[in-house]
Amino acid sequence: VIIEIVNPSGKIEVYSNVIATIAGSAALQCYGLVGMSSRKLKDGIAELLGRETLGKGIEVHREGEQIHLDLYIIVAYGTKISEVALNVQNRVKYTLKEVVGIDIDTVNVFVQGVRVMNP
Amino acid sequence: VNSLSRKQIDGQLFRQMIRAGSRYLTQQVETINALNVFPVPDGDTGTNMNMTFVSGIQEMDRRGDLPLEKSADALSKGLLMGARGNSGVILSQLFRGFAKRVNGLSEMNAKQFADALQNGVHTAYQAVVKPVEGTILTVSKEAAREAVEFAKKSSDVVELMNAVVTKAKTTLASTPDLLPVLKKVGVVDAGGQGLVTIYEGFLAVLKGEERSFHTEQPATKQMVSGAHAHPKSAQAHLSAEEIEHGY
Numbered sequence: 321v322i323i324e325i326v327n328p329s330g331k332i333e334v335y336s337n338v339i340a341t342i343a344g345s346a347a348l349q350c351y352g353l354v355g356m357s358s359r360k361l362k363d364g365i366a367e368l369l370g371r372e373t374l375g376k377g378i379e380v381h382r383e384g385e386q387i388h389l390d391l392y393i394i395v396a397y398g399t400k401i402s403e404v405a406l407n408v409q410n411r412v413k414y415t416l417k418e419v420v421g422i423d424i425d426t427v428n429v430f431v432q433g434v435r436v437m438n439p
Numbered sequence: 440v441n442s443l444s445r446k447q448i449d450g451q452l453f454r455q456m457i458r459a460g461s462r463y464l465t466q467q468v469e470t471i472n473a474l475n476v477f478p479v480p481d482g483d484t485g486t487n488m489n490m491t492f493v494s495g496i497q498e499m500d501r502r503g504d505l506p507l508e509k510s511a512d513a514l515s516k517g518l519l520m521g522a523r524g525n526s527g528v529i530l531s532q533l534f535r536g537f538a539k540r541v542n543g544l545s546e547m548n549a550k551q552f553a554d555a556l557q558n559g560v561h562t563a564y565q566a567v568v569k570p571v572e573g574t575i576l577t578v579s580k581e582a583a584r585e586a587v588e589f590a591k592k593s594s595d596v597v598e599l600m601n602a603v604v605t606k607a608k609t610t611l612a613s614t615p616d617l618l619p620v621l622k623k624v625g626v627v628d629a630g631g632q633g634l635v636t637i638y639e640g641f642l643a644v645l646k647g648e649e650r651s652f653h654t655e656q657p658a659t660k661q662m663v664s665g666a667h668a669h670p671k672s673a674q675a676h677l678s679a680e681e682i683e684h685g686y
Contacts, residue, residue, distance in 0.1 A: 349478060350567075396565065399531070399532065
């Protein structure tokens with residue numbers, strides 16, 4: 321998937337892996353999120369992705385002019401998960417608008433895991 | 440001047456502190472909203488923290504007059520269920536850790552209070568991959584560290600809270616040095632301001648200043664620092680080129 325931005329000076333193409341990496345980094349700054357996970361579960365368990373493979377937890381789709389993101393995340397136990405997911409949506413949308421200059425139409429968040437820590 | 444000295448905080452005093460913190464927060468909602476430029480400059484940090492805290496208090500009050508541990512637990516549950524925004528979720532974690540540490544206590548002394556604050560910070564830091572410093576997290580961390588240090592020297596919870604508020608304020612004032620976007624816009628962190636405001640409410644109760652529901656404005660206005668004394672529009676000072684992203 322390639323996102324095109326056309327302006328009077330020419331054309332800018334942004335590849336989906338760029339979008340995915342920026343979205344992943346923005347998401348990681350969100351409180352309550354402990355990591356991105358791969359889309360596929362291993363034995364029903366969500367795999368926590370490392371820094372280098374963040375992009376695997378994000379899918380970029382384009383439908384005509386509309387851009388949609390799917391984010392696969394793991395959250396911290398003891399947080400309000402719906403609120404953490406909402407914060408992720410807002411932060412990702414905002415960051416992509418500011419950094420790449422594109423509007424994301426929908427950010428879908430899939431909470432694939434919850435990590436329990438010692439309180 | 441400070442004639443009041445206390446060694447213990449029981450359930451009733453704890454609830455009074457929490458309620459005062461909430462009232463202080465409610466009074467500062469607009470000021471805090473105006474500071475909000477991170478993580479998304481949407482001007483709702485004050486509103487979110489206030490709604491989160493009100494939810495916590497409703498649950499605490501619904502359970503009635505209980506020992507410290509029960510009230511802290513109820514507060515923690517209410518904060519969790521009502522958490523709004525990043526700062527609201529962080530607030531819920533700070534008090535979740537706090538409640539865990541006072542589990543089993545009907546009242547707490549200075550050392551236990553400090554440990555509970557410290558455990559709140561410990562819990563809050565566990566729920567994020569990349570803690571962003573210069574935020575409410577930093578303010579809570581430095582304040583708790585001060586509490587732990589202070590409790591080694593003094594057993595007076597009023598003095599301890601006073602030290603905590605002082606440290607929280609100086610840390611808040613330093614947030615622009617830690618988070619570039621704050622410096623660019625000329626504000627302190629909104630969530631950090633919210634926590635300072637709550638702590639000021641705690642202190643007012645411990646000092647015996649907070650007796651009625653109608654309180655004076657806490658002296659936090661000057662924390663809207665520097666060049667932009669009008670707290671109306673920190674968000675308006677953000678332009679796309681100026682935004683410093685941490686990724």
